[in-house]
Amino acid sequence: MYVISRRIGFYILTAIAAVTVDFFIPRVMPGNPVNAVLAKMQNTNVTKATLRALEVEFGSGTREGIWGQYVRYWNNILHGNLGISTSNGMVPVTTVIRGALPWTLGLVGTATVLSFILGTLLGVLVAWRRGSWLDTLLPATTFFQAAPYFFLAFLAIDLFAIKLGWFPAGSARSTLDFPALSWTYISDVLDHAILPALTIVVASAAGWIVGMRNVMITTMDEDYVLIAQAKGLPKRRVIWYAARNAILPSISGFSLAIGFVVSGALLTEIVFSYPGLGFILLSAVQEADYALLQGIFLVITMAVLIANLAADFVYVFLDPRTRQEA
Amino acid sequence: MAVGSSTDLGATQAADLTPPPPRPLAGRGRLRLPRSPKVLIGLGGLAVFLVVAVIGPWLAPYNPTRAFSTTASFPQPPSAAHLLGTTQQQQDVFSQLLAGGRSTVLVAFVAGLLATVLSVLIGVTAGYAAGLADDLLSMLANFFLVMPALPLLIVIFGFLPPSQGGDDVLIGAIIAITGWAFGARVLRAQTLSLRNRDYVESARITGERGWRIIGFEILPNLIPILASSFLFTVLYGVGTYTALAFLGLVNPNHLSWGGMLFYAQVAGAEQSGYWWLFIPPGLAVALLGTSLALLNFGIDEFINPRLRAGGLSRRRARRAQVPGTARPPRRFELGMTPVIRSTPLTAVNGAGLQDFPERPGTHASPSADGRPDAARRWRGRRPR
Numbered sequence: 001m002y003v004i005s006r007r008i009g010f011y012i013l014t015a016i017a018a019v020t021v022d023f024f025i026p027r028v029m030p031g032n033p034v035n036a037v038l039a040k041m042q043n044t045n046v047t048k049a050t051l052r053a054l055e056v057e058f059g060s061g062t063r064e065g066i067w068g069q070y071v072r073y074w075n076n077i078l079h080g081n082l083g084i085s086t087s088n089g090m091v092p093v094t095t096v097i098r099g100a101l102p103w104t105l106g107l108v109g110t111a112t113v114l115s116f117i118l119g120t121l122l123g124v125l126v127a128w129r130r131g132s133w134l135d136t137l138l139p140a141t142t143f144f145q146a147a148p149y150f151f152l153a154f155l156a157i158d159l160f161a162i163k164l165g166w167f168p169a170g171s172a173r174s175t176l177d178f179p180a181l182s183w184t185y186i187s188d189v190l191d192h193a194i195l196p197a198l199t200i201v202v203a204s205a206a207g208w209i210v211g212m213r214n215v216m217i218t219t220m221d222e223d224y225v226l227i228a229q230a231k232g233l234p235k236r237r238v239i240w241y242a243a244r245n246a247i248l249p250s251i252s253g254f255s256l257a258i259g260f261v262v263s264g265a266l267l268t269e270i271v272f273s274y275p276g277l278g279f280i281l282l283s284a285v286q287e288a289d290y291a292l293l294q295g296i297f298l299v300i301t302m303a304v305l306i307a308n309l310a311a312d313f314v315y316v317f318l319d320p321r322t323r324q325e326a
Numbered sequence: 327m328a329v330g331s332s333t334d335l336g337a338t339q340a341a342d343l344t345p346p347p348p349r350p351l352a353g354r355g356r357l358r359l360p361r362s363p364k365v366l367i368g369l370g371g372l373a374v375f376l377v378v379a380v381i382g383p384w385l386a387p388y389n390p391t392r393a394f395s396t397t398a399s400f401p402q403p404p405s406a407a408h409l410l411g412t413t414q415q416q417q418d419v420f421s422q423l424l425a426g427g428r429s430t431v432l433v434a435f436v437a438g439l440l441a442t443v444l445s446v447l448i449g450v451t452a453g454y455a456a457g458l459a460d461d462l463l464s465m466l467a468n469f470f471l472v473m474p475a476l477p478l479l480i481v482i483f484g485f486l487p488p489s490q491g492g493d494d495v496l497i498g499a500i501i502a503i504t505g506w507a508f509g510a511r512v513l514r515a516q517t518l519s520l521r522n523r524d525y526v527e528s529a530r531i532t533g534e535r536g537w538r539i540i541g542f543e544i545l546p547n548l549i550p551i552l553a554s555s556f557l558f559t560v561l562y563g564v565g566t567y568t569a570l571a572f573l574g575l576v577n578p579n580h581l582s583w584g585g586m587l588f589y590a591q592v593a594g595a596e597q598s599g600y601w602w603l604f605i606p607p608g609l610a611v612a613l614l615g616t617s618l619a620l621l622n623f624g625i626d627e628f629i630n631p632r633l634r635a636g637g638l639s640r641r642r643a644r645r646a647q648v649p650g651t652a653r654p655p656r657r658f659e660l661g662m663t664p665v666i667r668s669t670p671l672t673a674v675n676g677a678g679l680q681d682f683p684e685r686p687g688t689h690a691s692p693s694a695d696g697r698p699d700a701a702r703r704w705r706g707r708r709p710r
Contacts, residue, residue, distance in 0.1 A: 014469050021478070026485055139364070139620065146561065146615025148568050151587065151608030158601055214626070263476030267569055271591065281477075285484055285573055293484050297477045304474045 007312045011305045018301045022294050023073050027066070082298065083291030087283055093295035096280060101299065104276030107193055108265040111200035112258065119205035120250060123212025124243045130217060138213075141206035149264035153199045153271035160195060168192050196272045204261050211250050219246040248319055254311035258304055266300075365624030371617030375610075378424060379431035386421035390581055401593060401600045411602035413586075414593040422586055423606050429494055429582040430567060430611070436498025437505060437563030442556045444502065445509030450548070452510070453517025454540055464514065470507035476569060479504055483575040497567060497576060505562045509555030516551055520544050554625040561618040568611050583607035 076082070082093035126134045144152065160166050168191060219225065219242045228238045266278030273279060277296055284292040378385075402412040410419035452463035482500060520526060521544065529539050545552075570576055571584025578585055590603035 010465070010468065011472075013465075014472055017469055018473060021473075022481070025481055138623070139616070142619045142623075143612060143616045146565075146619050147612030148565060148572070148584075148587070148608065150569070150572055150591075151604065151612060154587075154590070154604045154608060158599060158604075210623075214630075218630075259472070259474040259476075262474055263569070266476065267572065270573075281480065282573060285480065285575060288484075290484065293481055297481045300474050300477045305472060308472050 003316055004313065007309065011309050015302065015305055018305075019074070019077060019298065020070075022298055023070060026290060026294075077298070082295035085284075085289055085292040085295075087287035087289035087292065093292050096292060097277070097295055097299055100275060100277050100280045103274060104265070104269065104278065105303075107197055107269070107274065107276060108200070108262060110193075111197040111265065112204070112261050114197070115201040115205040115261075116208055116250075118201065119208025120212045120243075120247060122205065123209040123250075124216055124239060124246070126209060127213040127216030127220065127246075128239055138210065141209055144202050145204070145206035147203070148267070149199065149203045150267040150271045152203050153196070153268045156195055156199050157271065168195075192274075196268050196274055199268050199272075200261065200265050203264060204257070207257055207260070208250060211253055212246065215249050216242060216246040219243075248315065251311055251315050251318065254308065258307050258311075262300060262304060362624055362627065364620045364627075368617045368619075368621030368624060371613060372621060375427065375431060375614045375617065378427045380428070382424040382427045386418075386424040388418040388421045390417060390421040390425040391579075392417060401603055404602055410606050411600075413589055413603060415589075419586075419602055419606060422581060423583070423610060426581045426583045426586055426607065427610065429580060430564060430584070431614070432494045433498045433501065433567040433582075434560045434563035434614075436495055437501040437567070438556050438560035440499055440502035441506040441559040441563075442509060442552060444506035445513055445555060445559075446545075446548075446552065448506070449510030449513030450517050450540060450544065453514040454521055454536070454544065456518075456521075460514075463510075467507040467510045467514070470504065471511065473504075475504040476566065479566060479570060480573065480575060483570055486575075497570070498563065501563050501566050502559070505559045505566070509552075509559060512551055512555055513548060516548055517544060520547055550625055550629045554622055554629065557618050557622045557625065561615055561622070564611060564615055564618070583611050 080094055082097070084090050085093045085096045122137070126137060161168060222242070222245075225238060225242045228241050233241075266276075266281055268274070269276045269278030270282045277300065280292065281296050283289070284296065383390075401414050402416070404411040410423065413419055413422070448463050448467060452460045452467070455463075479500065526539060526543050529543050534543075567576070567582070568584035568587065571578075571580075571582050572587045572591070574588050576582065576585065578588055584607075586607040587604055590600070590607070593600060593603060
């Protein structure tokens with residue numbers, strides 16, 4: 001389909017641009033990243049090979065032209081080689097990321113879906129009962145949205161984990177646990193995930209609520225809603241007719257939201273010491289582990305692009321008008 | 327639009343953004359700001375924060391970096407001497423809070439200002455130029471929209487030498503680079519809808535130059551949207567700067583609220599119950615953000631009056647002597663939509679609306695459902 005192929009084309013271009021940005025940042029920024037890495041690695045043994053790998057990574061000390069470096073960079077990426085992580089004992093970056101990615105995907109994925117559903121439903125409700133006490137919900141959720149995610153995480157830990165002791169205060173599982181498909185292990189993981197997920201949901205639901213409310217209010221002025229009501233359809237049915245049309249912009253607004261949610265989730269993970277991408281991102285920053293930093297950026301970007309593409313598919317599937325256009 | 331026509335990102339402002347062609351209200355030349363409680367609270371809050379940003383460092387009772395004790399190794403809880411306690415380094419939290427506002431507000435406003443300039447340049451140009459230029463600029467904006475901003479900024483700041491990590495203007499500028507796209511997109515859509523209006527056409531026919539049409543015919547009609555996208559970017563700047571400082575990517579000696587949260591995390595404040603380390607700066611950021619967001623809601627409602635919560639109350643409608651308001655419609659819109667006129671609209675004589683011709687070009691505005699506002703005739707009624 002024309003629309004779909006155009007979107008795919010756009011995302012491919014964006015992916016290429018992201019890799020290019022990732023390539024150029026260390027080369028245009030002032031300062032020498034290789035020296036910075038070496039300064040952080042004073043107590044480890046730097047072999048010649050390591051030094052060489054770093055130089056290739058950041059493009060200093062090679063005689064290769066910028067174009068040659070760029071081609072080599074692409075070659076590495078296409079072969080799944082994102083460099084070595086200097087802060088994790090010279091392990092390939094991909095290994096480090098592979099260990100952290102499932103945690104982030106699980107946490108962020110669940111939280112995003114939950115907050116989308118919750119926020120959309122609440123938005124419909126607020127729009128339908130406009131002028132009632134529900135309108136006061138808006139400023140309250142605005143506060144949660146304006147507050148930095150990690151501040152909410154601080155509060156959540158202080159209140160629910162330390163003072164009330166309902167949930168563990170950090171990490172993704174108890175240290176004595178071994179990964180296994182047993183109920184103890186699963187419940188333990190869930191127990192550790194509830195609080196961070198809750199933080200993300202509370203912080204991000206506000207955006208969905210406001211967006212849904214605004215579109216819903218406009219939709220409620222449409223003729224077909226009035227007709228549905230005039231026919232005497234049950235209220236629930238009328239709301240459904242209006243809501244399923246009003247939800248379209250929310251789905252297409254997903255692109256904007258997912259970036260925010262992911263960014264916020266990374267910070268939430270840091271506060272909770274949740275061993276996902278956010279957590280290793282922090283260590284990469286602190287240890288000046290640039291290869292890991294760039295690798296995480298690439299992985300996150302690709303994940304966001306894929307999520308966007310999925311949202312686009314859903315959109316085209318839901319809204320026939322986008323298909324007509326072609 | 328070349329790419330992304332299927333994804334209208336302006337979901338929050340998605341309703342028909344189109345204000346009618348400028349119709350001066352009788353006897354009122356000034357810009358009317360809606361006086362809803364949201365706007366007033368937002369304005370008041372913002373004013374307080376601006377004052378703190380300007381004079382906060384002088385109000386601070388102590389030097390925010392002075393260590394008060396060399397023996398104590400734990401943060402001290404609030405006391406008479408230290409209203410909000412001390413940090414791990416035994417510095418006064420209250421002084422840090424007052425002094426840290428300046429950098430936070432400055433970065434956010436620099437980011438907002440620069441991003442707004444960028445979004446006008448790119449968005450309005452794209453909307454007005456159309457054709458290939460529009461396609462390319464739209465694609466650029468879409469690219470920046472889908473790129474997750476914080477990871478990108480983390481990479482950029484990660485490579486920035488620490489010596490340059492404490493320059494507020496530089497930080498604001500870098501944040502602006504990642505924050506302009508949303509505004510550009512909304513502005514482009516609105517420009518598209520304006521450029522074919524009659525009054526713009528007539529300006530073009532009389533031979534006005536392009537920049538003059540943009541500057542004097544189109545831009546003034548974009549002001550509410552501009553204001554909204556400015557506030558949005560400032561809000562984004564506050565959050566992003568705080569996040570970057572929290573990660574320790576901004577020189578930690580550079581005092582800011584995010585930096586205070588960074589030290590709170592270093593001190594393990596949330597695990598040890600040192601609430602005075604993270605609640606004051608976090609609350610400050612949250613309240614600043616809430617003020618900005620509330621103000622933004624107010625502007626959204628100004629652009630799209632249908633979003634107003636209760637509409638005009640019966641008492642105020644009667645005071646305004648709007649005809650036919652013995653039982654006013656529950657949401658009487660004032661000022662922005664072509665609804666208001668001397669005859670009350672009912673389903674029967676609602677045909678009066680038809681003397682407003684179908685506006686050309688509205689198909690491009692990020693209307694909620696992709697359609698121009700249909701069925702305005704029924705607006706006197708409301709589904710309940």
